[in-house]
Amino acid sequence: MNQIHYVETNATHESDFVFDIPQGHQCWLLVITKTPALFRVNGELKEYPAHHVILYEARQPIYYRACGNVYINDWLRFSSDEIYISRTSLPYGIPFALDDPDYCSKLFELLVVEHNFNRNCQESSIDSLLRILFNKLQESYWQGDLRPQYYNLQRLRTAIQTNPGDPWTVSRMAQSLQLSPGYLQSIYKKTFGISCMEDVINSRIRLAKEYLYQNTLSVAEVAFRCGYRNIEHFCRQFKRVTGYSPGRYQLYKNDSGVLLPNTRLDRPGR
Known part of the structure; x- marks a missing residue:
């Protein structure tokens, strides 16, 4: 107690x-x-x-x-x-x-x-x-010991994951911390084990998967809400991260949001 x-x-x-x-x-x-x-x-x-x-x-x-x-x-x-x-x-x-x-x-x-x-x-x-x-x-x-810039990097990462749809760029992130873009990319990767832009992409795709699961928006609307101004670019990144196109991810999932087992998403004509 x-x-x-x-x-x-x-x-x-x-x-x-x-x-x-x-x-x-x-x-x-x-x-x-x-x-x-x-x-x-x-x-x-x-x-x-x-x-x-x-x-x-x-x-x-x-x-x-x-x-x-x-x-x-x-x-x-x-x-x-x-x-x-x-x-x-x-x-x-x-x-x-x-x-x-x-x-x-x-x-x-x-x-x-x-x-x-x-x-x-x-x-x-x-x-x-x-x-x-x-x-x-x-x-x-x-x-253990933390890098001098750790707290600023932690706040940046929280902002990325909270608002993945914002127009994130390495230059913008570096400017917000008053660092050079190259140095930011170096210490971000050393601190979190992932690059700052990969963090942005993963956060956006995670949000996109939730929108697609809800099935109330078109793929184009999902792309826009997740920070993409080019739907083709969104589709390429989504497939690179998940292995599926956004449309087929939206189509082939069960009620729990998990893709159905043994489903072939690459069949010709599908």
């Missing part, structure tokens, strides 16, 4: 902010920074950049403070006897980089809502959100 004692997102403090509790709390404390901060780790004071997370167990000494004009964080003080928390492999009292701060910030916003409103499913909703949050923390911890 989990019990939230207090949760806050975007907590903003002045430059003289210091949080010093030598005896620690009687429960867990989770802090995610949104600005640089100084943490005392193993007796030494060290500066960490924004988007770091630190987990304190009960009765562990706590010390951190601002190191700029303003200090902002999300934080959560809570009790829990759940195994995914009590036996976590995350380090105690040692900050590590968070790979998707925007995602985790949204989880904190939802935790604030669930904690402050007494809803019928409050307990299970809080547990679900904490499980997701700790999953994301685990992913971040085991990912």
Whole structure:
């Protein structure tokens, strides 16, 4: 069971902010920074950049403070006897980089809502959100060091997958990050294992498959909504990714959206 004692997102403090509790709390404390901060780790004071997370167990000494004009964080003080928390492999009292701060910030916003409103499913909703949050923390911890441009690249990739129909080009993406097109393509591939334009294409085809499954639009309308201004170009890319033309994909699928087995889509005259 989990019990939230207090949760806050975007907590903003002045430059003289210091949080010093030598005896620690009687429960867990989770802090995610949104600005640089100084943490005392193993007796030494060290500066960490924004988007770091630190987990304190009960009765562990706590010390951190601002190191700029303003200090902002999300934080959560809570009790829990759940195994995914009590036996976590995350380090105690040692900050590590968070790979998707925007995602985790949204989880904190939802935790604030669930904690402050007494809803019928409050307990299970809080547990679900904490499980997701700790999953994301685990992913971040085991990912290791992040590239300097990682957070900007992550936001770009989220924008691509959220709005695949936008007029994406390498030049446009590079300009938005103030990078050269060649450098963007290089670090994007190294970071995500796929080129930025392949990411655009895959996101567009994924959206196109959903439109074709709904079967309410013509192939030309699907192409336009997915960011293509040339239907022939759309058809070529769709077939390259899926192995089927859009029309035949739309025709030969069952009610679950899966292509029927043993269906020959390349028969002459079909």
